[in-house]
Amino acid sequence: MGVENSGFIRACYGRNDGHIPIWIMRQAGRYLPDYLAVRRQVTFEQLCRSPKLIAEVVRQPVHKFGLDAAILFSDILIILDAMGATVSFKEGGPELAKAITTPDDVSRLCDFDVRTELPFVYDGIREIKQVLPDTPLIGFAGSPFTIACYLVEGKGSKNFETVKQFVHQYPAAADKMMSLVTDVTVRYLDAQIAAGCDAIQLFDSWGGILSRDDYRDWSLRWTKEIFAKLKSRGVPRILFVNNLAPYIDMVGELDCEVVGVDYRMDLRAAADALPGKAVQGNLEPSVLFGPTEKLVDTTRRILDSLDNHNRLIFNLGHGIRPATPIDAVETLVKTVHEYR
Ligand code: 1CP
Numbered sequence: 001m002g003v004e005n006s007g008f009i010r011a012c013y014g015r016n017d018g019h020i021p022i023w024i025m026r027q028a029g030r031y032l033p034d035y036l037a038v039r040r041q042v043t044f045e046q047l048c049r050s051p052k053l054i055a056e057v058v059r060q061p062v063h064k065f066g067l068d069a070a071i072l073f074s075d076i077l078i079i080l081d082a083m084g085a086t087v088s089f090k091e092g093g094p095e096l097a098k099a100i101t102t103p104d105d106v107s108r109l110c111d112f113d114v115r116t117e118l119p120f121v122y123d124g125i126r127e128i129k130q131v132l133p134d135t136p137l138i139g140f141a142g143s144p145f146t147i148a149c150y151l152v153e154g155k156g157s158k159n160f161e162t163v164k165q166f167v168h169q170y171p172a173a174a175d176k177m178m179s180l181v182t183d184v185t186v187r188y189l190d191a192q193i194a195a196g197c198d199a200i201q202l203f204d205s206w207g208g209i210l211s212r213d214d215y216r217d218w219s220l221r222w223t224k225e226i227f228a229k230l231k232s233r234g235v236p237r238i239l240f241v242n243n244l245a246p247y248i249d250m251v252g253e254l255d256c257e258v259v260g261v262d263y264r265m266d267l268r269a270a271a272d273a274l275p276g277k278a279v280q281g282n283l284e285p286s287v288l289f290g291p292t293e294k295l296v297d298t299t300r301r302i303l304d305s306l307d308n309h310n311r312l313i314f315n316l317g318h319g320i321r322p323a324t325p326i327d328a329v330e331t332l333v334k335t336v337h338e339y340r
Pocket residue numbers: 024025026027028029030039044071072073074075076077089092093094140155156157203205242319
């Protein structure tokens with residue numbers, strides 16, 4: 001059975017009549033003892049630059065849990081070094097050597113050849129395809145707004161106030177910055193598809209902090225451009241917005257195949273507002289820490305709420321947390337797979 005006939009790819013197009021596919025955001029992560037064992041040998045950056053190790057950590061959760069899709073192991077910020085914004089991955093999260101605080105700083109960001117600067121990503125993809133030839137592989141990038149959040153704040157933040165201020169104070173510079181990130185992202189995702197990715201996901205982790213007007217102007221606009229330019233590649237395009245509900249009508253009009261729904265929103269309400277699209281989600285990751293019966297019950301309630309299961313990809317409503325019990329993940333996968 002080729003990857004095109006897998007439940008995951010069929011579900012992306014609303015045509016899956018087999019068991020409901022499931023994968024887990026951040027499935028290669030710190031909750032997995034096998035991942036931690038690799039991480040004790042190398043730093044996060046070394047891991048991201050080693051095709052063999054990338055393939056190993058991508059393989060681990062797929063084989064361990066019988067997941068229906070794999071996701072490339074990398075990070076949304078891995079493109080920044082080559083743009084001239086040096087990033088280091090520290091214990092508490094990624095940090096830039098220098099945040100973008102003025103229009104002058106924006107002028108110092110540079111375009112680059114994604115193929116020559118990030119060879120380890122494409123070699124990693126080819127290596128994953130050797131190890132998991134029959135599993136659909138999802139490539140990914142951050143949305144330009146989410147990337148801008150890190151560029152301007154210099155690190156993670158609760159509310160990203162500085163970036164919101166920046167786009168209003170320096171709209172021309174913000175435009176230039178996000179236009180550059182958009183161009184890079186189109187070529188980067190295109191190269192991931194050329195190397196073997198079967199679908200792509202754009203993570204808009206922070207778009208959800210914006211007003212509706214700002215979401216349209218500073219996030220969706222660039223997402224739209226990226227998806228339009230990748231449409232002819234013919235692979236499913238997935239958008240995940242963390243805090244989707246306020247903008248669901250606008251996302252409904254976006255040309256893409258799949259929308260990832262965060263845990264705040266009712267999945268049925270999202271599906272109803274996204275006709276013709278597949279939905280991906282949306283169990284609250286914390287439920288995996290609770291009693292088994294509650295986990296099974298909550299999972300089944302999400303599944304029961306939908307009337308069209310042909311266009312469902314089960315997932316969490318955000319990334320799996322470190323310390324998540326392994327047996328809970330096993331229970332979740334079993335519950336979803338046995339549903340029909
Ligand atoms: O091993 C470690 O200690 C490093 C932790 C880690 C990991 C495992 C980071 C640093 N990145 C990653 C991998 C990663 N990041 C993947 C591939 C793994 C998989 O999904 O199986 C993906 C898809 C990402 C994407 C990513 N990085 C996002 C979007 C998804 C989301 O969670 O909303 C974001 C916002 C980042 C930035 C980032 N990188 C790392 C951390 C800790 C963070 C978050 C920083 C913050 O608090 O804002």
